[in-house]
Amino acid sequence: MRTAWIGVCHLRQADGGEYRCQAAVWAHYESFRATLEAHVAPRGYTLIWLEDVLPAAHYISDHTSQHPQVGALVQAVHSGNTVELGPMQSMRPHETIQPESYLTIEDHAFAPLPDQTGIPFWDRDWIAPELKELLFGQPEDGQKLRTYLIVDATLRKNVIGTFDLDDVDVPVQCLFKGTAAEELKESAPYLIDMTLPDDAWDDGGLVPAFHKSFFAKHWGQNTGIFIRTTARMSEVWGHFRKFTLVPRAGQRTPIFVRFWDEQYMRLYFPHIANNRERVERWFMRDGFCVHALLADQDGGKTVREIVLQHTLVYTANTPSKPFEITEYDLAPFSRERERKDLWTLAEALKKGFPKDLKNYSEETILSLIEDPVHRMVGYGFRQQKHLYILAAWSLFFGQSFEHKDPSGRLSDICKSPLSEIDKMSALKARMEHLSAPKRAAS
Structure with a gap:
């Protein structure tokens, strides 16, 4: 079954210039390279090599800071548009090729x-x-x-x-x-x-x-x-x-x-x-x-x-x-809804923790919770009441709080196949355990 894959591709142009960009490809893993080569060849590029080729969900989970741009690439590919390239970065510093605008x-x-x-x-x-x-x-x-x-x-x-x-x-x-x-x-x-x-x-x-x-x-x-x-x-x-x-x-x-x-x-x-x-x-x-x-x-x-x-x-x-209409066409409206939901979440956190967040504006709170919330959605959390708790944890325990568990248990729960409700229950239990006072050794 074909699905969206993401990878980093290195390309060479006819004039010898070399470029690097992210590419989303709608394909089987085995046909990723061939599909990409068929797309870039008519545009004057030769594919030199690939790195970090992963299923879209896996890539987004491993590259959370890149979620917005990677998400846009993923939403752009489908059976009718099998390849979407991100902005190309020249191997010469500070030179970027912007896609043509029509x-x-x-x-x-x-x-x-x-x-x-x-x-x-x-x-x-x-x-x-x-x-x-x-x-x-x-x-x-x-x-x-x-x-x-x-x-x-x-x-x-x-x-x-x-x-x-x-x-x-x-x-x-x-x-x-x-x-x-x-x-x-x-x-x-x-x-x-x-x-x-x-x-x-x-x-x-x-x-x-x-x-x-x-x-x-x-x-x-x-x-x-x-x-x-x-x-x-x-x-x-x-x-x-x-x-x-x-x-x-x-x-x-x-x-x-x-x-x-x-x-x-x-x-x-x-x-x-x-x-x-x-x-x-x-x-x-x-x-x-x-x-x-x-x-x-x-x-x-x-x-x-x-x-x-x-x-x-x-x-x-x-x-x-x-x-x-494809997911690509619906993407800007989805992002608009996500932005509104994040703003609602930021307002709720400001109201829910008035003393702790008294020096934070809603805009600041939104900027702090945006990446963690996107990451949690990638883990399968959808209910606002759950995202509210997860966003609060990211504010008070760090934006990557699930990676701070020495045993790795929090991260394992997030990536597990459990239902959203069961995941949340397991996370709460683990967070309570980590927050509990440690007994002095006898």
């Missing part, structure tokens, strides 16, 4: 509109100039860029208190079809063509009422994402609707993907920026590409812009395999 991600701050009280409504600006340029500006040469909005009807309704997308003055189309579109009408995602009419750039009277209402009431509420592309509305609709309900690798039940949610702009798209296959999947389609995605941040004070690199526009082909 997306440019930039956060833009802009000045809000000034107070327009006293100005007749027909003379008022409907959008801040910098924001207008980002969302509706045109290139100096080339095809006209159109602007679309994918909006969440539920979130929009939360802002204005009613569903109104069946009565607006711009083209609207639900991303669902048939019965689903009817039954989920007021909670479905919708594609809206927000391309400005001709001459509306300079004449506010030609700007649709939908635009003016959106930027007056909805901007800053995270109700959807903007799309810049040369494509027609029907093409954009056909491209994005296929991402709404996606198969999950290894499971029968598909996943409803809310890609218009702010988490995707903040977590997911930056996560896939170095993954050519995923970027092509989301941003490329036969006949057109998505030039940029944009969304409001910080309550509308900034705009996140994610732009497709032009190197892909002319060289990439639309992937032929059906898209499915």
Whole structure:
């Protein structure tokens, strides 16, 4: 059975440069080297030698300080992506090769509109100039860029208190079809063509009422994402609707993907920026590409812009395999949940030990327990009440407390095949024994 393995590989480039990096490979142990060689050869590298090749769980357990970066590599490999390389370190000190990025991600701050009280409504600006340029500006040469909005009807309704997308003055189309579109009408995602009419750039009277209402009431509420592309509305609709309900690798039940949610702009798209296959999947389609995605941040004070690199526009082909959600796609959301759980744990410890931790902030506590908690999760501990105790031990007895038992018993219990409850009971008993006062020799 194939699974994830981790190893350290040493590579030589055609120009003679030698590099070292971690590699995650989805393979049998016997095929680790051959799978890796087949991956690096087309990229101009020769595999010189390997070291420390271990199953992923074993590697993470033995290299706890490297958990975050190793975990990301492990989550990236599967049957459809058999090799993932970490950052390459040159054998010449201080020289590192960063993986190529296919997306440019930039956060833009802009000045809000000034107070327009006293100005007749027909003379008022409907959008801040910098924001207008980002969302509706045109290139100096080339095809006209159109602007679309994918909006969440539920979130929009939360802002204005009613569903109104069946009565607006711009083209609207639900991303669902048939019965689903009817039954989920007021909670479905919708594609809206927000391309400005001709001459509306300079004449506010030609700007649709939908635009003016959106930027007056909805901007800053995270109700959807903007799309810049040369494509027609029907093409954009056909491209994005296929991402709404996606198969999950290894499971029968598909996943409803809310890609218009702010988490995707903040977590997911930056996560896939170095993954050519995923970027092509989301941003490329036969006949057109998505030039940029944009969304409001910080309550509308900034705009996140994610732009497709032009190197892909002319060289990439639309992937032929059906898209499915894998552990790689879910990894940034898992890390976000883990981070929130760690923060909750840090707050609970601060509250639970007010005297002992009075000089520690929650941020400091989090930084101290992060590696131990990841290690304990690797040992099979999942329940928050257990992690709370284990994190407390790491604070008061040392971050590697399980390795301080002279007999090695604590470490053996952690690595044992016992159930989580039995492991915890055994750890408590051993910790009580180690903490008990020693009797004086008679």
